[in-house]
Amino acid sequence: MLRILGKASSINVRKVLWTCAELQLPFAREDWGSGFRSTAEEAFLALNPNAMVPVIQDGDFVLWESNSIIRYLVSQYGGQQMYPAEPKARARVDQWMDWQATDLNGAWSYAFVSLVRKAPTHQDPEALAAGCRNWARNMTILERQLERTGAYVSGADFSLADIPIGLSVNRWLQTPLERPALPAVEAYYDRLNEREGYRLHGRNGLP
Structure with a gap:
């Protein structure tokens, strides 16, 4: 069985958990990271010298870096509908x-x-205001893309790109800051909420 090392609250671990839900892929998850087993332990460093979660073990195959992990999982376990083989679509x-x-x-x-x-260490008002503006500017880029596709981030169909982007949307909506109106992003959030994997892991199990 696939082994996932990393605490479930980590946004990068949640990428892997949501991907497994889309693939209906069973796994065993272990809590590692802040508040749990330390990733500085030799047992963990032997798997990932960066001391970061997530890490997976699939038999004797070990992989770290969350985007690499989810690309591997869909390629290995029949997720081609989310990650097409055709070069331009991919x-x-x-x-x-x-x-x-x-x-x-x-x-x-x-x-x-x-x-x-x-x-x-992150309470400087000017730096915070600049950070909020930069975040909003990037979310506006996403808004324009979703206006073009009318559905998902890379086109009409749900794809692997929607997993990290969907987690980002959740973080945007859950952070207490003043947000511009982004109706296409809001509609996208509603579409993602139709997926069980997103309800479980994209929102971290929150209502």
Whole structure:
């Protein structure tokens, strides 16, 4: 059985859990990370020298980096409908996954740590305001893309790109900040909520 190392509250672990739900793939998850077993333990570092979750073990195959993991899972376990083999269609999915991992992920960093984690090191008003503006600017990019597709981030059908993007939308909506009106993003959120995997893991089991 697939082994997943990482606490269920981690946004990157939730990518893997949601992907498994879409594939109806059984797994055994172990709590590692802040508040649980330390990823600095030698047993964990032997699997991922970066000391970060998630990590998977699939038989004797070990893999870390969440986007690499979910690409592997859909390729290995019949998820081609989410990650097409045709090069141009696949590149479109990869484009939005990579955008989430770089631009969008970086955009929310200061605001999320300040407003949700309430870190004392992230309470500068000017930096917070700049972070909120940058996050909103990136979410507006997503809004325009969803207006074009009318459905999901890479086109008319749900794809692997919607897993990291959908988790990002959840984080955007759950963070207490002033948000611009983004009706296409709101409609997208409603569509994602029709999927059991998103209700369980995209929202982290919250109502």
